[in-house]
Amino acid sequence: MEYNFKQIETKWQKRWQEQKTYRVEVDESRPKFYVLDMFPYPSGAGLHVGHPLGYIASDIYSRYKRLCGFNVLHPMGYDAFGLPAEQYAIQTGQHPAVTTEQNIARYREQMDKIGFCYDWEREVRTCEPEYYKWTQWAFLKMYDHYYSNLTCKAEPIAELVAHFAQKGTEGVDAACTTPQNFTADEWAAMSEEQKEGVLQNYRLAYRADTMVNWCPQLGTVLANDEVKDGLSVRGGYPVEQKRMKQWSLRVTAYAQRMLDGMDSLQWSESLKEIQRNWIGRSEGAQMFFDIKDSERKLEIFTTRPDTIYGVTFMVIAPEHEWVEELTTEEQRAAVEDYIAQTKKRSERERIAETHRVSGVKTGSYAINPFTGKAIPIYVSDYVLAGYGTGAIMAVPAHDSRDYAFARHFGLDIVPVVEGGNIEVESYDAKAGKMINSDILNGMDVKEAIPMMFAEVEKRGLGKKVINYRLRDAIFSRQRYWGEPFPVYYKGEVAYPLTEEELPLELPPIENFGPTEQGEPPLARVAEWKSKEGYPLELSTMPGFAGSSAYYLRYMDPHNGEALVGKRENEYWRQVDLYIGGIEHATGHLMYSRFWNMFLYDLGYVCESEPFKKLVNQGMIQGRSNFVYRIVGTNKFVSLGLKNDYQTQEIHVDVNIVKNDQLDTEAFRKWRPEFADAEFILEDGKYICGWAIEKMSKSMFNVVNPDHIVENYGADTLRMYEMFLGPLEQSKPWDTNGIDGVHKFLRKLWRLFYDREGAFTLNNEEPTPAELKTLHKTIKKIREDIENFSFNTSISAFMICLNELGACHKRAILEPLTVLIAPFAPHIAEELWEAMGHAETIFDAAYPVCEEQYLKESAFEYPVMVNGKLRFKQNYSLKMTPAEIQSDIVQTEGAQKWLEGKAPKKIIVVPGKIINIVI
C-alpha cells in the first residue's frame, strides 16, 4: 500500500470533527496554555499559500504543548467588519453580511483542508450582535470612566463629578484634552450641556472637535495608524487634515503604562522598538518666555534647556492660538498671507516639502529669561501645532531645523556647546563642553541638562514635563459596516444607552453610499432612533474596535452575562503565545493593550497585558515565472536561448510551471491567444525565467493552498511551509523543493508498510546506535520547537530517517510517530492507529514529550556525524602542560601561549585543542 494522503487526510479530518478531539474546557487540574493566531479578515480572494504560514506554526506549537500535557486553548474566528466588504457593497448593492458570510465559508473550507486543531465551538465573528454587544459594552465603560494620574488607573466619572461639585478642579490630576480650571460654585452654575462639555475632556471615550485624517474617497475619517505618507493604508487614497467633531479613545492616558508594560513582554526587540517609537516619549522642560510690551507669557517645550543661552529667536506654529495677538500691524498682511498659503498645502505636500524653509516675522519679541535679551518671534510651519505647546525656542547652533531657518532669514547663530563646525552645519549631539553660557560654562552637556531642569523650576520659569507623540485614537467612521455607537443625542449633547439596551443592532439597509448631504449611510434609516425617539449616532466604530478584546471572548464565547466569566478568565488569564504579522504593531497591538489595561483597571480581567509572547511570522512573497515571446511572433524561446532573439517577457501562470519547466500543453490551453504557440526548446524542455514579486493575481504567481493539498497533501504543505526557512523571516514561496518533504513522508510510510502493503513493524530490540539516533532526534526537535525553529526540526527528522535506514522496530518508530505528530498529524494518526492504539495521538499520553525523557537523551560521548567524529557536548579533560605538549598540542602558537600556564580544562577534538580554560 502506497502512502495515500488523500484518503488518510479525509479520514482523520472527519474523525477529529466527529469525536470533537480539539474541544477544550477549563480544567483546573491541568496547566493551561493559550495559543492564538491573529484572526483573518475574510476577503473575497480566499487564502493564498502565505496566509496559513503563521497558522501552521501555531498549530504545531499547540499540538506539541498538548502532547506535553497542557490543556491548550487554540481558537479561531473572523474579523468580519471592515471596508472591503462595504466597498464591494457600494459597487454591487450586495449586502456586506452576505458577502462576508460567503467569504467565511470559503476560508473555513480552506482551513479545514490543512488540518488545524482549532476548537471551532469557540469561533467568534466580530459582526455578530452577540459578539459586538461586548464591544459596545466596553465603549460605554470607557465613556463612563476617566484616567486619574493620582491612582494611575481608570476611575468612574461619577467620582470626578462629585469632586467637581465639592472642590471644583482643585486637586484633580487626570488625563484630559484641555486642562480645566473652575471652582465648585462655577461648576454648580453650569448648564447640563456645559457640564457635559467639561466632562468630555476627561472621559476615556469622548467626543471632541479635533483635527482628523479625512479621506474623501473612502468618505470617512481614519486613525493615525491607518494613514501612511499621507495616503490611506487601505486603498491608497489621499488623506487631508480637517477639523471635525468625532469620537476618540484617550489611549494617551495609558502611554506610560504601555511603555512600562513592554519590559515584561516576550516580543521581538524590533516590535517593541516600533511601539516605543510610536508612543514617542520625551522628557523636556515646559518654559514660559515673557513677551515684550505684553502681560502674556509664551509657553514652549524643549528637551534642551541647556542650550538656552544660544536661543536667538522663537517660532510658533501657524495654527497657534496667539498668532493674531502676537502679530503687529506692520506684519499683519504678511502673516495672514503666510497662514493662508500653509492652509492651502495638503498634508501630502507638506510631507513632500519637508526641507523647504518658510516662515514670517510676527513683529513681536520675547525676552530670554536667562539673558534678558529681546528675540524675534516667527511663524513657521516647521513647528507643529499638535506637538508640545506648538511653540519653540530656537537654538540654531544646535538644531538642524533651526539652523536652516536662521541661515535663510539671516539670524544670529550662537554656539553654546563645543564641537562640530558651526560654519557649515548645526551641532546637534548631546555631548560636549558648555560655552557662552554664563552659569553653565565648563560643564558637560550631560550635567547641564539636569542642572537646567532644576534651575528653571527654581526660578519659577516652568517645569519638567514628559511629552508623548502618541495621539488619541479617532474612533468614529462615517461608514455602515461596523459596530453602531450605543449613543443618542439631545441637541448637541450625547447620552449613552444603558447596558440593558445592548446590543444595539445594525439595521439592514440597501443603499450603502453616503447620503446627498454627505452624512453616513445610517442617516438613511428613518427609524434609527433611541427608545425615546432621539436620534442615534450615525457613524460606526473602526475596524480595530472588534479586534481589541476578541482573545478574551474566546475564553468564554457563549457567555450572555459578561464579556468573559471570572472563572474562565482566571484560568486562561492571557495569551501565552500570539502569532501574527508585524503590520499590526502600531494598530491592533496598541489598541488591544490599551483596551485590556482599561478592563484590568475595572477588574474585569486579571492580567494587565493581553499577549505574553508574540512571534511575528514573515511575509510570503510570490515567485513569478516568465516566458519569452519573440517579438512579433507567437514563438516562445526557452530561458537559456533568449539572448539570441529579441524577446518580450510575459508573466505565465506559475501553476502550469514545475521546477521552472513549462507545461507547454497546458500553456496552449491557458489562453486563447497562445493556442497555436510554438516553442524553441533547450534539451527538449522549455525553461522559464523567474523573479520575486508580491503575490498577486496580476502577476499570475498566486499559489493556492488547495492546489498543494490536492497534489501533495496537507501534511506535505504543513511541513514544506515550515521547511522553507526561519518563521520570522520573509521569503518567497517556491514550490520547487516541495518534493523533498513529500519524499520524506513517503519514506516514513515505507518504514511501516512494504511495497505490497504489509505492515512491517516488529518487536526487535533496538541497537545502541538506533537508540542514540532516536534520543538525539527527540532532544533536538524538542529544543527546536521551543525555539520556533521549525525548519531545523524538520531537517532533524530527515537526518533521523537517513540514519535509521530500513529500521522497522516498534521501539524506535512509535516514539518517532508521536514526535512527528505536531507537524504531520494526519499521517501520524494513521500510523498510530496501525500500531494498535484505540485513542488518537492527541488524546494519548506518551512519554516522548516528558521532561524525564529529555534528560535520558542527553549524552556526552563522541558520535559519528557524516563520517566525522564530533563531540556532542564539550569533552573536558584535565591534563598537565607536559601532557599537552607531548600528546595534543600541535599548533606552534598554542604551545607558545601555554608556556608557564596550568590549564584546568582542555576541550579537544582528536588531534587538536579546541578550548582551554585557565
Place this chain on the structure above:
RNA sequence: GCGGAUAUGGUGUAAUUGGUAGCCACGUCAGACUUAGGAUCUGAUGCCGAGAGGCGUGGGGGUUCGAGUCCCUUUAUCCGCACCA
C-alpha cells in the same frame, strides 16, 4: 536624518553559540532498474586547478592559538519613524 534587521554554494538554508564552514533539502551530473519516466534506488556536487594544492561566509581593518560568530569601519538590501523641538 534617527532607529531596527539582514548579507554564507546555482537555490532555500545549517553551523554544537568563539572550535574541522556548507548539515538537511532543491537543482545539476553520473549510474542502476525500466517500453518509458516528471517514479524509485545508489553515488558525486562550494569555487579555481588535470593534479598537488590554493581560495572561500558582502568589502576593509582589529582582537584571538583559533572568527560566519566578538569589536571598529564601509557597502548593499529590507523594514519602522520622521520638520516630534
